Amino acid sequence: MSSTPVATTSSTLLELDAISVRFGGLAALTDVSFSVNPGEIVGLIGPNGAGKTTAFNVACGFVEPTEGSVRLPKSGLTNPQPSQLARAGVARTLQGVGLFENCTVLENVMAGAQSRPGGRFWTSLLGLPHGQKELKAEALSVLDRLGVADYAAQMPTAIPYGIAKRVAVARALIARPSLLLLDEPASGLDEAELDAFAELIRGLRSEMGVLLVEHNMDFVMPLVDRLVVLSFGKVIATGTPSEVRQNPAVIEAYLGVDE
């Protein structure tokens, strides 16, 4: 694994190219570039307020970059709109929970399958309960894969935070994305759950690329192939976990403070 930015190929899933974002006088991101390739698990880390979620928001079209561009080379999109992402094979979970509070856990996961081929708008008008059986079964199996199938009938407001985070991951996975963006998916999980969750993400490698924001270093370090470290909106280091761990700038800006 090299510590220089990976050269973009047509199979690259996501590419942020010299992105800068300013909110008024605040430079949330400055000249940020990185990419994610198929089969790769990339960790995006940095102290609170470093700009990790903003990077996600730019990638999803929620925030327009002041400079630079976002590309999804595989689907040929530049600066995609949020509504284009699902069809381009990108799924994202939000920091916090982000589930539909007026829908059950199962319904939330079913709602994640809307972009798949065959899920056409007008035919879905006829989507009466029995026609939903297959989708329901699939949603249940995805919930099961994440170990939260027992909560299928509950409302999101009635379940623990760690469970809700995993439901959100299930909702992203049912879309069968080729790129998965996870914003702090592991918060609220205990030790045993963390291990199982890391195992699950490793298992996704054969199907997709994963970009992961996470604060828990014990979780991230053994999991990811590559790290991008942000501090005050700038990329201060990239590389494998062991390379990053020895990087003096990182130790000063981040690890030194945190550990």
Next chain:
Amino acid sequence: MIANILTNRIVNDIAGGTAQGVIIGLVALCLVLVWRATRVLNFAQGPMAMFVTYIGMTQMDHHANFWVAAAISVAVGFIFSALTEIVIVKPLYHKAEINPIVVMVGMFTLLEAVASAVWTNIPRYPTAPFSSINFQSEGNPTGLSPLSTFQIGAALAIMTLVAILFNYTSLGLKLRASALAPEVSKLLGIRVGRLLTLGWGIAGAVGAVAGVVISLNPGGLAPNMLDAMFILGFIAAAIGGLDSPLGALVSGIVIGVVMQLINDYWNSNYADMVAVVLLVVVLMLRPQGIFTKNSTRRV
């Protein structure tokens, strides 16, 4: 014994009040549907329903039967409301400086003026396929007629249909998701824009049913026929919670019954006054329920 109950004055009032109450609930349901979808309080809901009711029911002048006329009203109601969303409301979502409520109040005035010009202010009385003479029990009138039974049945049937649509179909799931969290829904590939239009369309169709049912009341079909109902529907929606279709129905029935009891035991002039007092009390007790939600209207 049963005859006594069926012809008892209070029971009669409750029955008659329920017949009006479910219609109030229906009007409230329109408001709730539009509110849930787009966070807009549609002040033109009443005139929009009135307008499409005219379009359908005046077909009876051209020998259409009642059911055909009603179906035309409902279909036009759907299309008119969906078009209103596309043409007038959608362009305002991203313009914080123009409040859709103001625009809808303008639409209220416009539609009533046009209706007066086209159909005059003289009420029309569409011939109902049901008698309005109350059922008798052992020679005494009960509180219900075939007509009011039909009105209650139609209103409840529509509400049940809407509840099934929203809670048990994949379309309903998407409608709920888009209304609650449009940004997240877009990320999942849900066509939020179309669904919000559809939400308005459904509200328009429900409004047309309310209009048709109300046009069979003694007041008949007139340009301002839904003004009072709209205020009551608004109160019902506010009391029931703007996000709760069931709350809209229940409080609609309660208001209908209370009004009927005031009419019967006190003075019919006071009924409207009590409605206004209720409105004021609601606005005082739940200003946040109505106005802070305004400020989180989709932008």
